[in-house]
Amino acid sequence: MTFNRRDFLKVxxxxxxxxxxxxxxxxxxxxxxxDAAEEMKQSPTELTAKRWGMVIDVKKLTxxxxxxxxxxxxxxxxxxxxxxxKNLKWIWEAPFEHVFTEVEQEYLEEAVKESPMLAMCNxxxxxxxxxxxxxxxxxxxxxxxxxxDMHRCIGCRFCMAACPYGSRSFNFYDPRKYLPDPVPNTAYxxxxxxxxxxxxxxxxRLVTGQLPYCVEAAQGAMLFGDMSDAGSxxxxxxxxxxxxxxxxxxxxxxxxxxxV
Amino acid sequence: MKIYxxxxxxIGVLIFLAIFAFPLWTALGTTPPQPKVExxxxxxxxxxxxxxxxxxxxxxxxxxxxxxVRDGNRVWVSHxxxxxxxxxxxxxxxxxxxxxxxxxxxxxxxxxxxFCWDCHTYPKEAK
Amino acid sequence: MLEKAxxxxxxxxxxxxxxxxxxxxxxxxxSFQYREGLSITGMSRDVSWGFYIANFTFLVGVAASAVMxxxxxxxxHYKTFGRITILGEFLAIASVVMCILFIVADLGKPAxxxxxxxxxxxxxxxxxxxxxxxxxxxxxxxxGWTTLxxxxxxxxxxxxxxxxxxxxxxxxxxxHTVTAFLYAGLPGRGFWLTAILxxxxxxSAFAAGPAVLILLSFLVRGLTxxxxxxxxxxxxxxxxxxxxxxxLFFFFLEVFTVGYSMIxxxxxxxxxLYFGYHGAGGLxxxxxxxxxxxxxxxxxxxxxRFRQKEGLLITGCILVFVCTWIDKGMxxxxxxxxxxxxxxxxxxxxxxxxxxxxxxxxxxxALVLTILxxxxxxxxxxxxxx
Numbered sequence: 001m002t003f004n005r006r007d008f009l010k011v012x013x014x015x016x017x018x019x020x021x022x023x024x025x026x027x028x029x030x031x032x033x034x035d036a037a038e039e040m041k042q043s044p045t046e047l048t049a050k051r052w053g054m055v056i057d058v059k060k061l062t063x064x065x066x067x068x069x070x071x072x073x074x075x076x077x078x079x080x081x082x083x084x085x086k087n088l089k090w091i092w093e094a095p096f097e098h099v100f101t102e103v104e105q106e107y108l109e110e111a112v113k114e115s116p117m118l119a120m121c122n123x124x125x126x127x128x129x130x131x132x133x134x135x136x137x138x139x140x141x142x143x144x145x146x147x148x149d150m151h152r153c154i155g156c157r158f159c160m161a162a163c164p165y166g167s168r169s170f171n172f173y174d175p176r177k178y179l180p181d182p183v184p185n186t187a188y189x190x191x192x193x194x195x196x197x198x199x200x201x202x203x204x205r206l207v208t209g210q211l212p213y214c215v216e217a218a219q220g221a222m223l224f225g226d227m228s229d230a231g232s233x234x235x236x237x238x239x240x241x242x243x244x245x246x247x248x249x250x251x252x253x254x255x256x257x258x259x260v
Numbered sequence: 261m262k263i264y265x266x267x268x269x270x271i272g273v274l275i276f277l278a279i280f281a282f283p284l285w286t287a288l289g290t291t292p293p294q295p296k297v298e299x300x301x302x303x304x305x306x307x308x309x310x311x312x313x314x315x316x317x318x319x320x321x322x323x324x325x326x327x328x329v330r331d332g333n334r335v336w337v338s339h340x341x342x343x344x345x346x347x348x349x350x351x352x353x354x355x356x357x358x359x360x361x362x363x364x365x366x367x368x369x370x371x372x373x374x375f376c377w378d379c380h381t382y383p384k385e386a387k
Numbered sequence: 388m389l390e391k392a393x394x395x396x397x398x399x400x401x402x403x404x405x406x407x408x409x410x411x412x413x414x415x416x417x418s419f420q421y422r423e424g425l426s427i428t429g430m431s432r433d434v435s436w437g438f439y440i441a442n443f444t445f446l447v448g449v450a451a452s453a454v455m456x457x458x459x460x461x462x463x464h465y466k467t468f469g470r471i472t473i474l475g476e477f478l479a480i481a482s483v484v485m486c487i488l489f490i491v492a493d494l495g496k497p498a499x500x501x502x503x504x505x506x507x508x509x510x511x512x513x514x515x516x517x518x519x520x521x522x523x524x525x526x527x528x529x530x531g532w533t534t535l536x537x538x539x540x541x542x543x544x545x546x547x548x549x550x551x552x553x554x555x556x557x558x559x560x561x562x563h564t565v566t567a568f569l570y571a572g573l574p575g576r577g578f579w580l581t582a583i584l585x586x587x588x589x590x591s592a593f594a595a596g597p598a599v600l601i602l603l604s605f606l607v608r609g610l611t612x613x614x615x616x617x618x619x620x621x622x623x624x625x626x627x628x629x630x631x632x633x634x635l636f637f638f639f640l641e642v643f644t645v646g647y648s649m650i651x652x653x654x655x656x657x658x659x660l661y662f663g664y665h666g667a668g669g670l671x672x673x674x675x676x677x678x679x680x681x682x683x684x685x686x687x688x689x690x691x692r693f694r695q696k697e698g699l700l701i702t703g704c705i706l707v708f709v710c711t712w713i714d715k716g717m718x719x720x721x722x723x724x725x726x727x728x729x730x731x732x733x734x735x736x737x738x739x740x741x742x743x744x745x746x747x748x749x750x751x752x753a754l755v756l757t758i759l760x761x762x763x764x765x766x767x768x769x770x771x772x773x
Contacts, residue, residue: 038308039337040327040346046334085431085733098729101652119729128574134513135502141332149329150379154502155425155495158513160435164575164728170435170495172426174378182384187350192378193424194495207334247728250574 045209049226051144052201053255054212055234055243056118059111060221066093066118072217073199078190080178088169090199091120091214100258102247112260120214121146121167121199122246122254129159129168138196144227144255145201155194164250168198227255295365300355307338307351321348321376348380357383388536391765392758398610399761406754413747416740417492425495428741433733434724436493438741441720442748443489445595445712447566448588450482450523452596454559455626461552467622471615473763474607475600476531479559481756482596483524488748512568519562526555531759539766563588570719575728578656581644587637588715594630595711597623598704603760605701613764624700628688631707634714635681655730660722667725667732670718677713680706 042048061069073079073091080088096108099117123146130140137152138159160168174193176183183190188204191197201224202212210216215224225232234257237243243257263269278285306313308320324346327333336344345351356362359382367374420427430437456475459465491497508514530552537544567585574580601623604615645653658664660674687693687703694700721735737745 038339040323040331040333041335041337042332043334043345046332085433086426087432089432094729098731101728101730132511132513132573134508134511134517135499135506136508137502139330143332147329151325151329152499152502152506153496154499156490156493156513157435157495158511158569160432161570161576161724162573164573166433166727166729166731169432170425172424172428172430174424176378183381186381186383189349189379189381192375193426196495203332207332247575252574 043207045207047206047209049143050228051226052123053144053225053227053234055223055237055257055259057221057237057259058115058117059259061115061118065218065221066116069118069214069217072213075184076188076213078179078183078185078188080175082173082178086172088171088197091118094119100244100246102249103244117258119165119167120256122165122252122256123201125253125255126251128162128164128252132158132162134158145203147200147203148197150191150195150197153195155196157196159196164252165246168196170196295369297365298358298361303355305340307336307344309339348376349382353382358385360385388539388762388766391762395761402757403754406750406757409750410747410754413744413750416743416747419740420744427738429736429738431733431735433727433731434721434735436720436724437735438737438745439489439493441716442745443486444566444719445715446482446485446489447563448592448715449596449599450479450486451559451563451589452592453479453527454556455593455597457552458556462556467616467618470767471600471604471619473531473535474604474615474760476527477759477763478600478603478756479527480524480531480759481752483520484755485748485752486520488751492744492748512565512572516565516569519558519565523558523562526551526558530555535763535766538770560589563592570723576723577650577653578723581641583637583640587634587641590630590633590637591711591714594627594634594707597627598707601627601704602701607760607764611764613768620700621694624688624694627704627707628685631681631684631710634711655726656722659725660718664726665732667734669734669736670721673713674718677710681710684710
């Protein structure tokens with residue numbers, strides 16, 4: 001039960017009224033605030049969409065660029081650098097056959113097959129992680145972003161077992177121990193030991209009208225936009241080239257597309 | 261009603277009470293240091309009336325948290341109509357920029373250790 | 388009734404003190420985990436559940452297996468189980484207590500466990516697992532305690548427990564089914580993604596639980612002269628035998644479907660467990676041991692001549708325990724995570740601290756079980772003296 005601000009005003013007003021009498025008392029304590037127009041609203045600068053999605057142009061990714069992209073994400077989100085196997089990653093490089101296990105294309109174009117892919121959270125339309133979470137700590141927003149509420153996570157790691165893309169990381173350690181002091185991005189929180197984390201499509205950036213860090217760093221190799229809008233950058237790219245998604249046969253409807 | 265082993269029980273209860281009241285009788289006669297909260301000098305008002313902030317800032321922060329993380333609403337319109345960014349680190353601490361002279365004063369006084377700081381950062385202070 | 392647990396020979400007190408010392412040591416070990424997080428375990432990004440969840444899964448089975456006594460005794464009035472049913476019910480209580488402790492030990496943020504109640508989420512199987520496990524704990528506490536209390540007063544159990552007893556029968560099946568559903572509904576984990584998982588869990592549970600109970604009944608007879616009855620053990624041994632046959636049969640069904648279809652994402656896990664995969668094969672000796680133990684147990688338990696010899700019955704039950712515990716307590720969970728959905732191989736082995744905490748949880752279970760058995764046996768013996 002949360003005792004919110006309005007409840008407080010009511011109770012305070014009521015107890016004051018008992019002691020001093022009526023509205024006069026309320027005015028005395030909170031002058032002019034009885035009908036204060038408090039509200040929580042969306043930021044006017046926020047980028048909005050019906051359905052956020054991403055397109056990764058595999059052919060434009062160079063080794064240097066992949067590193068720039070993953071660094072941009074991990075540094076700005078204060079993702080600690082820990083040696084595997086207890087490591088954390090939001091976006092990472094992995095060989096084609098690991099990212100696309102079900103594609104099994106033995107004779108695929110070598111430029112594609114031999115260059116590592118970028119893997120990240122797919123922000124599925126039908127996310128298994130959200131289905132299994134016992135506290136709604138991970139949930140799907142109306143705009144399609146699969147979000148983490150790190151305040152609510154109990155660390156049961158059911159979502160890690162459920163995610164078919166290995167996109168989730170658990171804080172086995174206190175992340176601060178593996179981050180410099182002060183942390184790389186002081187405007188963004190770290191996490192605490194015992195919670196699960198993952199890519200959030202940079203919701204904190206969208207609020208201020210900016211694109212995700214990876215997209216900004218990718219120099220056109222990653223496109224971000226509204227998948228419900230046929231004129232958006234990712235939709236245009238998907239019309240012009242052949243694309244694949246990670247393990248679509250599972251019915252999760254990933255919203256990260258790879259141009260190959 | 262007859263109480264068996266009365267002296268043993270009475271002594272036992274007294275010993276228990278003595279241990280239980282340990283913090284009280286050790287602090288007898290001393291005055292704990294009062295919290296000295298340093299308010300921002302150039303600001304006149306906060307995101308909500310002072311009385312409310314004193315008693316219920318934690319509830320407000322919880323509401324902010326849920327609004328920002330779960331509803332995606334990040335702008336707070338205060339009782340005076342001013343707009344704020346709902347963020348502990350980027351808004352609250354912009355004015356209350358010395359945690360040790362503001363937050364910690366009362367928290368230490370009442371002996372609470374809020375776990376906000378496990379994740380949320382605060383500006384580094386000279387020691 | 389609980390006062391019966393406050394009197395006993397030095398041997399009894401010595402055992403309790405030993406258990407308390409073990410629990411204390413494990414609590415000390417847990418204090419490290421509480422401070423340092425799950426980093427002290429052998430779990431990893433790829434194998435994100437380990438020994439705690441594996442033992443939890445095994446013990447849910449032991450708890451559920453009480454139904455193998457409750458059903459014949461209360462539903463079919465099978466009087467032979469008159470003396471052993473209470474032991475089964477109390478074993479279920481101790482097992483569920485351990486299950487709950489294992490879940491809490493596995494949480495990254497145990498202090499937030501209330502969030503499951505504050506934000507109830509019916510689409511999460513874990514939510515239902517919490518409900519069925521707690522429900523089962525209370526059902527068995529109420530049923531076991533009231534029937535025993537009635538017996539002490541030489542009265543028939545009160546009428547109102549009857550519906551609870553009947554409810555506990557499907558409820559027992561539900562706890563292990565829901566536990567299987569934790570795993571069997573995850574799209575990217577081929578090893579668990581099989582409809583036979585719940586029946587397989589139940590079959591191995593109905594073997595493991597009664598096998599443990601037979602062993603315990605020998606132990607109780609040796610220590611207190613309270614004999615649950617040769618005939619009761621004989622019937623239980625048959626149950627164990629057919630259950631372990633079912634377990635191995637279900638396993639064979641799984642091997643056929645996976646092996647004949649040859650779908651890589653399903654096959655890779657069996658390859659890892661039984662032959663090693665990409666150079667990793669830490670569990671290979673264990674799973675073969677389990678398989679051999681299972682078949683050996685069948686031989687010992689199915690032939691009446693063997694089964695009726697106490698030494699061989701005990702051996703058979705130990706073999707069943709070894710088979711089912713390795714299967715669920717070690718292979719079932721790690722096996723599902725290796726390889727991971729990206730077909731990468733990270734192996735898992737528990738750390739010493741993890742083992743200590745696990746033993747501590749078993750210690751709590753043993754403590755609960757000892758006290759409950761002490762009460763039950765005292766009352767049963769008192770009744771026989773009259």
